[in-house]
Amino acid sequence: xxxxxxxxxxxxxxxxxxxxxxxxxxxxxxxxxxxxxxxxxxxxxxxxxxxxxxxxxxxxxxxxxxxxxxxxxxxxxxxxxxxxxxxxxxxxxxxxxxxxxxxxxxxxxxxxxxxxxxxxxxxxxxxxxxxxxxxxxxxxxxxxxxxxxxxxxxxxxxxxxxxxxxxxxxxxxx
Amino acid sequence: xxxxxxxxxxxxxxxxxxxxxxxxxxxxxxxxxxxxxxxxxxxxxxxxxxxxxxxxxxxxxxxxxxxxxxxxxxxxxxxxxxxxxxxxxxxxxxxxxxxxxxxxxxxxxxxxxxxxxxxxxxxxxxxxxxxxxxxxxxxxxxxxxxxxxxxxxxxxxxxxxxxxxxxxxxxxxxxxxxxxxxxxxxxxxxxxxxxxxxxxxxxxxxxxxxxxxxxxxxxxxxxxxxxxxxxxxxxxxxxxxxxxxxxxxxxxxxxxxxxxxxxxxxxxxxxxxxxxxxxxxxxxxxxxxxxxxxxxxxxxxxxxxxxxxxxxxxxxxxxxxxxxxxxxxxxxxxxxxxxxxxxxxxxxxxxxxxxxxxx
Numbered sequence: 001x002x003x004x005x006x007x008x009x010x011x012x013x014x015x016x017x018x019x020x021x022x023x024x025x026x027x028x029x030x031x032x033x034x035x036x037x038x039x040x041x042x043x044x045x046x047x048x049x050x051x052x053x054x055x056x057x058x059x060x061x062x063x064x065x066x067x068x069x070x071x072x073x074x075x076x077x078x079x080x081x082x083x084x085x086x087x088x089x090x091x092x093x094x095x096x097x098x099x100x101x102x103x104x105x106x107x108x109x110x111x112x113x114x115x116x117x118x119x120x121x122x123x124x125x126x127x128x129x130x131x132x133x134x135x136x137x138x139x140x141x142x143x144x145x146x147x148x149x150x151x152x153x154x155x156x157x158x159x160x161x162x163x164x165x166x167x168x169x170x171x172x173x174x
Numbered sequence: 175x176x177x178x179x180x181x182x183x184x185x186x187x188x189x190x191x192x193x194x195x196x197x198x199x200x201x202x203x204x205x206x207x208x209x210x211x212x213x214x215x216x217x218x219x220x221x222x223x224x225x226x227x228x229x230x231x232x233x234x235x236x237x238x239x240x241x242x243x244x245x246x247x248x249x250x251x252x253x254x255x256x257x258x259x260x261x262x263x264x265x266x267x268x269x270x271x272x273x274x275x276x277x278x279x280x281x282x283x284x285x286x287x288x289x290x291x292x293x294x295x296x297x298x299x300x301x302x303x304x305x306x307x308x309x310x311x312x313x314x315x316x317x318x319x320x321x322x323x324x325x326x327x328x329x330x331x332x333x334x335x336x337x338x339x340x341x342x343x344x345x346x347x348x349x350x351x352x353x354x355x356x357x358x359x360x361x362x363x364x365x366x367x368x369x370x371x372x373x374x375x376x377x378x379x380x381x382x383x384x385x386x387x388x389x390x391x392x393x394x395x396x397x398x399x400x401x402x403x404x405x406x407x408x409x410x411x412x413x414x415x416x417x418x419x420x421x422x423x424x425x426x427x428x429x430x431x432x433x434x435x436x437x438x439x440x441x442x443x444x445x446x447x448x449x450x451x452x453x454x455x456x457x458x459x460x461x462x463x464x465x466x467x468x469x470x471x472x473x474x475x476x477x478x479x480x481x482x483x484x485x486x487x488x489x490x491x492x493x494x495x496x497x498x499x500x501x502x503x504x505x506x507x508x509x510x511x512x513x514x515x516x517x518x519x520x521x522x523x524x525x526x527x528x529x530x531x532x533x
Contacts, residue, residue: 023492
C-alpha cells in the first residue's frame with residue numbers, strides 16, 4: 001500500500017472540506033435536474049428530430065413523408081406501403097419478399113384493376129415478429145413503395161396481431 | 175394513587191409516536207429512492223399513485239406476499255430472532271426523545287416526550303448498542319460466509335464508534351449538566367451574551383462533527399455501510415433473509431436513522447427549541463414580548479422539531495449519494511486514530527472553556 005502513496009494537499013488530507021464540496025455537487029443536481037429519462041407511455045421520444053441532416057432526398061416526396069407520416073431516413077420502425085392519391089405504388093414484383101433474410105414478407109399478386117400498372121398485391125403481409133428491421137426491403141424496392149416509419153410502439157396481446165396486412169400498411173401521400 | 179388520565183394520555187402519545195415512526199420509515203424508503211434519483215438526474219419510482227406516493231404500500235404488499243425462506247443449515251431460532259432484535263431497539267430509543275416543551279393541562283404537567291427518564295442519554299446508548307446483537311446474530315445464524323463477515327464487520331465498527339460517540343456526548347453533558355434529554359433541549363433555549371441561543375452546534379462544534387460521523391457509523395449508513403457493503407458482501411448480514419424478515423432489517427435501519435436524526439437535533443440543534451420562543455411567546459431581548467397561547471407555542475415547537483429531524487433525514491440521504499464507501503482499515507483508523515483523540519481533545523477544551531466561564 002505504501003509504494004504508490006499520493007501526496008495530498010492539506011485541504012484534501014482533512015477530507016472534511018472536500019466532503020462539503022461533494023455535498024455541494026449533489027445538491028446542485030438535486031435542485032437543477034437535467035432531464036434524461038422519458039416517462040414512456042405519456043411522453044414519447046421524438047425520433048424525427050435528429051434525422052434532418054441525413055435527408056439527402058432519395059425520394060422526391062421525402063420531405064412530405066417526414067412531415068406527414070414521420071418517415072425518417074435512419075430510423076427503421078414499422079413498415080408503410082405508400083399510395084399516391086388513389087394509386088398504390090407497389091407493383092407486387094416480390095423484390096422485397098426475395099431479399100428479406102427473415103421471410104417476414106408474404107405477397108400474393110393479382111392483376112391490377114387500375115390500367116396505369118400491370119400488377120398489384122392482393123395480399124401484402126409483413127410479420128413484424130419475424131422482421132429484424134434491417135431495411136433491405138426498402139433498399140430493394142424499385143418503386144420506392146415500401147418504407148419504414150418511426151413508429152416503434154409495437155404492442156400486442158397475441159402474435160397474429162403483429163402480422164400486418166396491406167390495409168394497415170397503406171399510407172396515402174399527396 | 176395512579177392518575178389514570180395521565181396514563182391514558184401517555185399511552186395514546188406512545189401509540190401515535192409509534193405509528194408515526196412506522197409511517198416515516200415507509201415514506202423514507204420512497205424518499206431514499208426518489209432523492210437518490212434526483213441527485214443522479216433520474217426520475218425514481220413515480221408510477222404508483224401521485225408522485226409515486228403509494229410505492230411504500232406496494233412494497234409492503236410485496237414483502238408480505240413473498241416466500242419466507244430459511245436456509246437449510248440455519249439456526250432457526252436465532253435466524254427468526256435476529257430481525258426482531260434489530261427493529262425493537264430502533265423503535266425503543268425514540269421513547270426518550272422530547273419533541274416539545276411541557277404542557278400544563280388542568281393542573282397536570284404533560285411532557286411532550288414518551289418517557290422523561292433521568293438517565294436519558296445512558297438509556298439511548300444502552301438500547302442503541304443492543305441493535306448490534308440483531309445484526310451479529312442474523313449474520314451468524316444464516317450460515318453464510320458473507321453474512322458472517324457482515325456481522326463481524328458491524329461488531330468491530332460499533333465498538334469503535336460507540337466510544338467516540340460517547341466522548342462527543344460527554345462534552346454536551348459537561349455544558350448542560352443533565353442526562354435528561356428534555357433538560358438538554360430546555361437549556362439550549364438560554365441565551366449567550368443575551369443574544370445568541372446556546373445551541374449545541376455553537377457550544378460544541380467539534381463535538382458535533384465527531385457525533386455526526388459516529389452516528390453515521392452507528393446507523394450503518396454510507397460511507398460506513400460496510401456491514402452490508404452490497405458490492406463486496408452480496409448483501410452483508412441480511413444476504414439470506416427474505417420476505418418480512420428482510421423487511422424488518424430494512425425498517426430497523428430506517429428507524430435507526432430517524433432516532434439518530436432526532437438525537438442530532440436534540441443534542442446539537444436545540445431539539446424543539448425555536449430561538450427566543452418561550453412558554454408565553456417570543457421574548458426578544460431589547461425588543462419586547464409577543465404573547466402567544468400555550469397550544470400555539472406547543473405546535474410551533476413540535477413543528478420545529480419535525481423540521482429539524484426532517485432536515486437530518488434528508489442529510490443522511492444526501493451524504494449517502496455523495497460519498498464512496500470507506501475501506502475497512504480506513505474505517506477503523508478513522509475511529510481509533512482520529513475521532514477518539516479528537517473526542518478527548520474536545521472534552522479538554524470544553525473543560526477549559528467552562529473553567530473560564532465562557533460557556
